[in-house]
Amino acid sequence: MRSTISEQTKLDKKNQFSLWAYNQLLVFFCLVGLGLSLYSYTVELAMEGNKNYKPYCDISPHMSCTKAFGSSYGKGLGIFGENSIFNKPNSFFGIVFYSMVATLSLVNSPITVTASLVLIISSNFASLYFMYVLYFILKDLCLVCIGTYIVNVTNLLLITSKFKKIREINRTELKRQKSNLKKKPE
Numbered sequence: 001m002r003s004t005i006s007e008q009t010k011l012d013k014k015n016q017f018s019l020w021a022y023n024q025l026l027v028f029f030c031l032v033g034l035g036l037s038l039y040s041y042t043v044e045l046a047m048e049g050n051k052n053y054k055p056y057c058d059i060s061p062h063m064s065c066t067k068a069f070g071s072s073y074g075k076g077l078g079i080f081g082e083n084s085i086f087n088k089p090n091s092f093f094g095i096v097f098y099s100m101v102a103t104l105s106l107v108n109s110p111i112t113v114t115a116s117l118v119l120i121i122s123s124n125f126a127s128l129y130f131m132y133v134l135y136f137i138l139k140d141l142c143l144v145c146i147g148t149y150i151v152n153v154t155n156l157l158l159i160t161s162k163f164k165k166i167r168e169i170n171r172t173e174l175k176r177q178k179s180n181l182k183k184k185p186e
């Protein structure tokens with residue numbers, strides 16, 4: 001009996017450690033996404049003031065970030081029109097999005113995990129759409145944009161693993177409570 005208890009606490013410790021590790025990695029990749037978004041935002045502001053501005057992310061005519069940011073798809077996620085309050089640079093949504101997911105990543109409750117799962121899945125749909133626009137319409141290789149696609153799939157892998165882990169922890173916890181109830185009914 002004693003050995004099963006220590007086996008359980010060992011398992012609990014292991015599960016808590018993987019949860020902690022997933023959270024650290026999620027926060028790390030959100031900070032990378034936040035950095036890319038902040039950088040893009042400063043580039044977009046500079047572009048508005050100066051048409052000849054050449055940022056570091058403009059490497060060649062076919063590897064240009066200003067081509068993507070300055071296109072009609074670069075504002076309001078390419079869907080909100082001129083007069084909409086959402087007609088902000090895409091990177092603005094990136095800043096809000098990555099800050100939100102980073103904050104949600106610090107909590108292990110089922111609600112926050114589900115919320116970040118939904119947000120991260122949406123961001124991957126956004127990635128697919130922007131990938132299509134970048135490659136087939138603008139025929140451009142915007143490295144900052146590609147960086148955000150990589151961050152978004154990595155976040156998807158991490159959040160699904162975290163989601164599964166939390167479900168597993170809840171399942172074993174429930175089983176334990178049931179077996180404890182059978183063994184010593186009060």
Ligand SMILES: C/C(=C\C[C@@]12O[C@]1(C)C(=O)c1ccccc1C2=O)CCC[C@H](C)CCC[C@H](C)CCCC(C)C
Pocket residue numbers: 036037040068069071073074075090091093094095096097100122123124126127130131133134138144145146148
């Ligand atoms: C670098 C960045 C945005 C710039 C941008 O790089 C993008 C996206 C891109 O691929 C692209 C292609 C073609 C033309 C323009 C562009 C871009 O300009 C920030 C990440 C944005 C992130 C992909 C947005 C996630 C949006 C969520 C789905 C929104 C959730 C809403 C929240 C506010 C709650």
